[in-house]
Amino acid sequence: xxxxxxxxxxxxxxxxxxxxxxxxxxxxxxxxxxxxxxxxxxxxxxxxxxxxxxxxxxxxxxxxxxxxxxxxxxxxxxxxxxxxxxxxxxxxxxxxxxxxxxxxxxxxxxxxxxxxxxxxxxxxxxxxxxxxxxxxxxxxxxxxxxxxxxxxxxxxxxxxxxxxxxxxxxxxxxxxxxxxxxxxxxxxxxxxxxxxxxxxxxxxxxxxxxxxxxxxxxxxxxxxxxxxxxxxxxxxxxxxxxxxxxxxxxxxxxxxxxxxxxxxxxxxxxxxxxxxxx
Numbered sequence: 561x562x563x564x565x566x567x568x569x570x571x572x573x574x575x576x577x578x579x580x581x582x583x584x585x586x587x588x589x590x591x592x593x594x595x596x597x598x599x600x601x602x603x604x605x606x607x608x609x610x611x612x613x614x615x616x617x618x619x620x621x622x623x624x625x626x627x628x629x630x631x632x633x634x635x636x637x638x639x640x641x642x643x644x645x646x647x648x649x650x651x652x653x654x655x656x657x658x659x660x661x662x663x664x665x666x667x668x669x670x671x672x673x674x675x676x677x678x679x680x681x682x683x684x685x686x687x688x689x690x691x692x693x694x695x696x697x698x699x700x701x702x703x704x705x706x707x708x709x710x711x712x713x714x715x716x717x718x719x720x721x722x723x724x725x726x727x728x729x730x731x732x733x734x735x736x737x738x739x740x741x742x743x744x745x746x747x748x749x750x751x752x753x754x755x756x757x758x759x760x761x762x763x764x765x766x767x768x769x770x771x772x773x774x775x776x777x778x779x780x781x782x783x784x785x786x787x788x789x790x791x792x793x794x795x796x797x798x799x800x801x802x803x804x805x806x807x808x809x810x811x812x813x814x815x816x817x818x819x820x821x822x823x824x825x826x827x828x829x830x831x832x833x834x835x836x837x838x
Contacts, residue, residue, distance in 0.1 A: 577638070584637050591630040599623050612681055617674050617697050666700040669716035673697055678724050687714060688722035732765070733793045737784040737801050742814035745780055747773055749811065754784050757803045763792040 599619050606615035674697065679685050683694050685704070692704030692712050702719050704712045727733070741750065751771050758769050768787035773780060784804065788796045 580638055584634055587634055587637055588630075591633065595623060595626045595630065598626065614674050614677065614680075614697065617670060617699065620699055621671075663700060666716040669720040670697060670699055670702075672720050673702065673716060679726050679729070683726055683728040685727065686725040687719055690714065727793075728790055731790060732787050733790050734768075734785055734787050735793065735797050735800070737797075737804055738782070739804070739808070740776065740779045740781045741808070742779055743775075745813050746811070747780060750782065750808070750813065753807050753811065754782075754804060757807060758784065758786050758800060761796055761800055763788045763796045765789075 599622065602622060603615060603619045606618060609615075679694050681694055685691070685694060687702075687704075690704065690712055692706045692710075694702070695705050695711075696703040697716075701713045701715055704714070706712065751773070754771055755769055758764050765787045768785075770785045772783040772785070774783075775781070784800075
């Protein structure tokens with residue numbers, strides 16, 4: 561390589577384009593500042609109208625578009641043929657789209673999640689058997705945090721392709737407490753005491769208490785059902801589950817090994833333990 565010729569070409573380029581280089585640096589600095597200002601204002605404006613994780617996703621897309629505009633402005637300042645640049649970017653985009661199909665699929669799925677809004681920040685969801693609280697929707701991935709503080713990252717295409725169970729989507733939820741006693745138990749007394757305990761909880765909605773009794777596997781199966789606000793679900797579930805168990809002990813009710821088992825499988829996610837069984 562002729563280093564002298566290369567050096568001469570570089571010095572010639574800068575001597576002929578020194579003014580353009582000054583404009584290039586100024587445009588680059590101002591462009592970066594403007595992009596930050598625009599994205600900051602957009603983020604604050606969207607945060608007032610929609611969920612934060614949705615607004616963050618939109619801001620990322622807008623920031624990418626603004627950066628592409630800045631690239632073309634800088635190319636124009638340096639007298640680079642933008643038509644050729646578009647052709648190069650198009651060819652590179654086609655090559656990348658073929659080699660990064662999964663990544664592009666994640667981007668498209670992310671846009672689908674944002675538009676359909678199957679969940680919002682802090683919703684407790686179960687996606688493809690994975691449960692956790694939504695913390696972020698990114699361009700490529702969706703992040704959840706379990707109740708025992710494990711971070712789970714799911715590709716967006718997996719989210720849109722899987723059934724989504726949103727435990728916080730509705731304003732109210734039904735609490736189910738399930739246990740089984742011996743055939744010799746006093747059913748009416750258990751029903752009366754259970755109703756008393758459930759209605760002592762101020763979170764229980766009036767008139768929502770029911771109890772189902774069935775003969776099952778040589779014992780009497782009880783299922784207590786009542787409704788609460790979704791925000792009160794876990795606290796009410798844990799408190800009343802403990803009270804029911806203590807009530808059964810006080811009445812000297814012979815319990816099966818599976819007694820006082822929570823019907824909700826998600827209890828293990830909440831406590832970071834296996835499903836409760838007494």
